[in-house]
Amino acid sequence: MKGIIYILKRFLPPYKKYLFLTFTFNILTAVLNVFSLATIIPILQVLFKVNTKTYSFISWRNTDYSLIDTVLNNVNWYVTQLIDSYGGGFALMMLAAVLVVMTLLKTGTAYLGSYFIIPIRTGVVKDIRNQINDKLLTLPIGFFTEERKGDILARISGDVNEVENSVMSSLDMLFKNPILIFIYLTTMTILSWQLTLFVLVVLPVMGFIMGRVGRSLKRSSFEAQNKWGELMSQVEETLSGLRVIKAFNAESKISNRFHRGSYIFRKMSNRIARRQQLAHPMSELLGTLTIAIVLWFGGSLILGGNGVIDAATFIYYLTIFYSIINPAKELSRSAYAVQRGLASMERIDKILQAENSISDPLHPQPLHFQEKIEYDNVWFSYDTDWVIQDVHLTIKKGKTIALVGQSGSGKSTLADLLSRFYDIQKGGIYIDGTNIKDVRLQDLRSLIGYVNQEAILFNDTFYNNIAFGVSQATESQIMEAAKIANAHEFIMATEKGYHTNIGDRGGKLSGGQRQRISIARAILKNPEILILDEATSALDTDSEKLVQEALDNLMKNRTTIVIAHRLSTIKNADEIYVMMGGQIVEWGQHASLYAQGGYYTKLCDMQGNLQ
Ligand SMILES: Nc1ncnc2c1ncn2[C@@H]1O[C@H](COP(=O)(O)OP(=O)(O)OP(=O)(O)O)[C@@H](O)[C@H]1O
Numbered sequence: 197m198k199g200i201i202y203i204l205k206r207f208l209p210p211y212k213k214y215l216f217l218t219f220t221f222n223i224l225t226a227v228l229n230v231f232s233l234a235t236i237i238p239i240l241q242v243l244f245k246v247n248t249k250t251y252s253f254i255s256w257r258n259t260d261y262s263l264i265d266t267v268l269n270n271v272n273w274y275v276t277q278l279i280d281s282y283g284g285g286f287a288l289m290m291l292a293a294v295l296v297v298m299t300l301l302k303t304g305t306a307y308l309g310s311y312f313i314i315p316i317r318t319g320v321v322k323d324i325r326n327q328i329n330d331k332l333l334t335l336p337i338g339f340f341t342e343e344r345k346g347d348i349l350a351r352i353s354g355d356v357n358e359v360e361n362s363v364m365s366s367l368d369m370l371f372k373n374p375i376l377i378f379i380y381l382t383t384m385t386i387l388s389w390q391l392t393l394f395v396l397v398v399l400p401v402m403g404f405i406m407g408r409v410g411r412s413l414k415r416s417s418f419e420a421q422n423k424w425g426e427l428m429s430q431v432e433e434t435l436s437g438l439r440v441i442k443a444f445n446a447e448s449k450i451s452n453r454f455h456r457g458s459y460i461f462r463k464m465s466n467r468i469a470r471r472q473q474l475a476h477p478m479s480e481l482l483g484t485l486t487i488a489i490v491l492w493f494g495g496s497l498i499l500g501g502n503g504v505i506d507a508a509t510f511i512y513y514l515t516i517f518y519s520i521i522n523p524a525k526e527l528s529r530s531a532y533a534v535q536r537g538l539a540s541m542e543r544i545d546k547i548l549q550a551e552n553s554i555s556d557p558l559h560p561q562p563l564h565f566q567e568k569i570e571y572d573n574v575w576f577s578y579d580t581d582w583v584i585q586d587v588h589l590t591i592k593k594g595k596t597i598a599l600v601g602q603s604g605s606g607k608s609t610l611a612d613l614l615s616r617f618y619d620i621q622k623g624g625i626y627i628d629g630t631n632i633k634d635v636r637l638q639d640l641r642s643l644i645g646y647v648n649q650e651a652i653l654f655n656d657t658f659y660n661n662i663a664f665g666v667s668q669a670t671e672s673q674i675m676e677a678a679k680i681a682n683a684h685e686f687i688m689a690t691e692k693g694y695h696t697n698i699g700d701r702g703g704k705l706s707g708g709q710r711q712r713i714s715i716a717r718a719i720l721k722n723p724e725i726l727i728l729d730e731a732t733s734a735l736d737t738d739s740e741k742l743v744q745e746a747l748d749n750l751m752k753n754r755t756t757i758v759i760a761h762r763l764s765t766i767k768n769a770d771e772i773y774v775m776m777g778g779q780i781v782e783w784g785q786h787a788s789l790y791a792q793g794g795y796y797t798k799l800c801d802m803q804g805n806l807q
């Protein structure tokens with residue numbers, strides 16, 4: 197119970213208006229139902245001719261009688277009047293007409309009650325999805341190496357649906373069914389408190405038995421949703437790795453893995469669904485049992501002739517009591533749905549409440565870049581082992597430095613640290629003496645442009661992919677950037693030019709074309725600091741020339757960090773840093789470094805002497 201109230205408190209406030217409307221119409225529905233069923237009493241009395249009393253009209257202003265007595269008496273008076281003047285058949289027809297009209301009103305308000313619950317349902321779901329999405333955008337990159345993408349997708353789809361169901365169920369549980377039950381019970385008490393007292397003893401026993409079934413449902417749901425997330429992760433991997441899977445003839449391996457997972461998921465779902473289905477026959481049985489008991493008890497009272505209740509009223513009483521069964525059943529069903537919803541909410545909260553370790557400082561300092569970038573005694577590890585150790589590095593504004601070294605020596609990591617994709621554990625990184633942890637992330641990142649080996653493009657047009665990250669770019673600026681990046685020509689050769697869609701992740705382009713688009717993007721952003729991480733390594737000599745030309749254009753008058761395996765591309769750097777096992781082991785300009793005859797010389801020689 198605490199769980200749902202917490203969820204409702206978090207997500208309902210924007211929808212108070214609808215909640216109020218639903219609440220009101222639910223009350224109206226219950227009251228109208230009580231009145232529409234009340235027409236049964238005179239109908240039965242007419243049919244069985246049990247009402248032989250004579251009535252006289254009591255003035256509505258007369259205060260000697262209670263309102264209920266006045267109403268009952270006057271209705272009876274009116275019905276006997278009808279019978280006397282037009283006959284029993286006509287009276288029946290009139291009563292039936294009243295029943296129809298009342299039912300029409302009742303179903304109308306019931307419809308409105310559910311009508312206003314719909315915006316709550318869709319709204320809450322929309323809010324949760326948006327919150328997850330926005331949270332994903334703010335979480336540090338490190339978060340996603342631990343969480344699998346498919347699982348996150350499963351949370352956005354499956355778990356949010358579960359929460360939707362459970363929130364709706366709990367709204368029913370809090371704002372509908374209890375009202376109905378309360379109003380029906382009140383009516384029953386007015387009709388006969390003795391019988392109702394008896395009912396009140398029987399009902400809770402039934403509720404207790406129902407409650408026992410739902411205990412372990414939450415845990416099983418949690419496990420099942422986890423399994424579902426795992427399956428979604430596999431699908432995501434299949435989609436993104438299709439090329440490799442086919443090339444390695446691994447279809448059956450992947451297929452088996454998925455089948456195993458979905459078999460387990462099916463078993464879990466069976467267990468949950470069966471337990472849930474148990475609720476239905478059980479409540480049916482228990483409901484009929486209670487009715488039978490009440491029928492027996494009330495019937496004996498009537499047969500005993502002690503005047504507690506007359507036969508027609510007893511039938512009415514039973515129909516009202518029967519109306520309780522449904523909301524009571526729904527109440528127990530809600531309890532199950534809520535359990536599943538709580539399990540899903542827990543999974544969603546793993547994202548929503550994940551701690552964001554990389555965020556803006558409380559008192560951000562202004563960021564200026566006039567002089568230099570400085571890595572001072574920097575230590576960093578992803579988990580246990582140091583990946584960057586004791587790095588000292590100074591990059592003067594406008595200069596180009598190169599990072600070289602074996603694969604896995606920490607070059608990319610060292611560059612990533614500048615954008616605060618990860619936070620370092622020891623030491624500091626400074627721009628003009630200001631620690632990058634003390635400035636706003638947005639200020640920091642707007643200084644830096646990236647071109648990576650793997651160009652990250654979106655399923656959109658050339659135009660939007662280049663304009664990405666720059667909110668107000670004119671068409672001519674975009675074309676200019678594309679021209680500098682040597683991309684203009686091949687873009688114009690496509691069917692719709694700049695407005696051609698480039699496919700998922702740029703799948704319709706060649707590797708070199710993709711890279712030139714991402715260079716055009718960087719040119720348009722015009723960052724002060726440029727990081728080129730293996731920007732040309734995937735290319736053949738022809739396209740490398742085009743891309744290298746594009747890069748040279750981009751690097752003019754800019755502070756640049758170049759990471760390259762092919763040492764020929766970085767020969768002209770102002771300073772070359774050689775990395776090994778996360779440390780900088782040698783540095784200097786190409787000629788003097790080569791002359792040292794150390795590790796750098798070896799690297800150069802392996803690639804065919806660059807002298
Ligand atoms: N997200 C990560 N989580 C854990 N360890 C990582 C992660 N990324 C990289 N590493 C590890 O950190 C080390 C340095 O990786 P990095 O990518 O910086 O190397 P690199 O010098 O850029 O290599 P390459 O030349 O192959 O690109 C490697 O040992 C790698 O296994």
Ligand SMILES: [Mg+2]
Nearest residue numbers: 607608609729
């Ligand atoms: Mg790398």
